[in-house]
Each structure stands twice: as C-alpha cells, then as structure tokens.
Amino acid sequence: MFSLKGDRPNLYETDYLQWIETTVKKLRFGDYTNVDWENLIEEIEDMGRSERRSLKSNLIVVLVHLLKWQFQPECRSGSWEGSIIEHRRRIREAILESPSLQPYLESIFAECYPQAVKQAKAETRLPLEAFPQQCPYELVEVINDEFLPE
Incomplete structure (x- = not known):
C-alpha cells in the first residue's frame, strides 16, 4: 500500500500499532505539527461507528x-x-x-x-x-x- 501523498508508504499503512504508539507520543509531547491528522481523524470516526x-x-x-x-x-x-x-x-x-x-x-x-x-x-x-x-x-x-x- 502506498500513500496518496507520495510514493512512500506511511507508518499508518505499514505498521498500525507503531503508528498508534507514535501518534500517542506526539500528542503527549505536544508535537502537533507532526501528527498524522488525516488518519487520526478517520480512526476516531471509525471508533464511533x-x-x-x-x-x-x-x-x-x-x-x-x-x-x-x-x-x-x-x-x-x-x-x-x-x-x-x-x-x-x-x-x-x-x-x-x-x-x-x-x-x-x-x-x-x-x-x-x-x-x-x-x-x-x-x-x-x-x-x-x-x-x-x-x-x-x-x-x-x-x-x-x-x-x-x-
């Protein structure tokens, strides 16, 4: 699977658990500019569904x-x-x-x-x-x- 944003697959597509752990760390440390917001929002919506x-x-x-x-x-x-x-x-x-x-x-x-x-x-x-x-x-x-x- 490859990201639509480029030729390289992103962490969300290659290692879901690591993506979650990395996202949590970024949020905890306030590193908001490097959060994968698109996939995070999609995951939150999926949780509700x-x-x-x-x-x-x-x-x-x-x-x-x-x-x-x-x-x-x-x-x-x-x-x-x-x-x-x-x-x-x-x-x-x-x-x-x-x-x-x-x-x-x-x-x-x-x-x-x-x-x-x-x-x-x-x-x-x-x-x-x-x-x-x-x-x-x-x-x-x-x-x-x-x-x-x-």
Missing part, C-alpha cells in the same frame, strides 16, 4: 433469543438465557460508558426487530408468520435482566 455497530448487533442478538424463547418454548435452554444475559450486559456497559448511545439505541430499536425476526426464523425453522409483525416487547423490557417472555 464501531460502538454503534456493536450496540446494534447486541440488541439484535437479545431480540433473536427473546423471540426464540417465546415462540419455541419447548427448546428453551440455558445457553439461550445465557446469551440474553451476556448481550444485555454488553448493551448496559456500552450505555454506561457512553450515555450518548441511549438515543441511538432508542432510534434503532424498531429497525432491529425485522432483522431479528429474519434470524429467528432461520434458527428456529418456524414460518415467518409465527412471529408478530410488530415487536411485542418494549425496549425497557428487552434490556431488563428480569424480563423473559412467556
């Missing part, structure tokens, strides 16, 4: 397992319940570490449900019609450790 993707993924996993729990009760298992607990914990931790993710969680809740239904259908082999078209749970229930649908 990654946090949102992770939150969405964890929400979908919880919804999938709640649907399976409710609509395939004969197959309930400790691993389903364990998965629900684990992914709820991840959601809670993400919100505690970054409270600004709470509005994002609320905004994606409705769009995550159809994705969860699709996955639950695939995992249970139940027909799509077996699941409600609208999410039968409130967000507060989905993230509540005490909630399991009957």
Whole structure:
C-alpha cells in the first residue's frame, strides 16, 4: 500500500500499532505539527461507528433469543438465557460508558426487530408468520435482566 501523498508508504499503512504508539507520543509531547491528522481523524470516526455497530448487533442478538424463547418454548435452554444475559450486559456497559448511545439505541430499536425476526426464523425453522409483525416487547423490557417472555 502506498500513500496518496507520495510514493512512500506511511507508518499508518505499514505498521498500525507503531503508528498508534507514535501518534500517542506526539500528542503527549505536544508535537502537533507532526501528527498524522488525516488518519487520526478517520480512526476516531471509525471508533464511533464501531460502538454503534456493536450496540446494534447486541440488541439484535437479545431480540433473536427473546423471540426464540417465546415462540419455541419447548427448546428453551440455558445457553439461550445465557446469551440474553451476556448481550444485555454488553448493551448496559456500552450505555454506561457512553450515555450518548441511549438515543441511538432508542432510534434503532424498531429497525432491529425485522432483522431479528429474519434470524429467528432461520434458527428456529418456524414460518415467518409465527412471529408478530410488530415487536411485542418494549425496549425497557428487552434490556431488563428480569424480563423473559412467556
């Protein structure tokens, strides 16, 4: 890989970890003119996107397992319940570490449900019609450790 700024590859492209360590040193010592700002800004933006993707993924996993729990009760298992607990914990931790993710969680809740239904259908082999078209749970229930649908 070569930089668009010249023929030589830069540290970001050749040794990511060393680029991070070098960038941190430059920032700590106030050497701002030599910071690779373009890549640093891109990395920070990626961190935000990654946090949102992770939150969405964890929400979908919880919804999938709640649907399976409710609509395939004969197959309930400790691993389903364990998965629900684990992914709820991840959601809670993400919100505690970054409270600004709470509005994002609320905004994606409705769009995550159809994705969860699709996955639950695939995992249970139940027909799509077996699941409600609208999410039968409130967000507060989905993230509540005490909630399991009957």
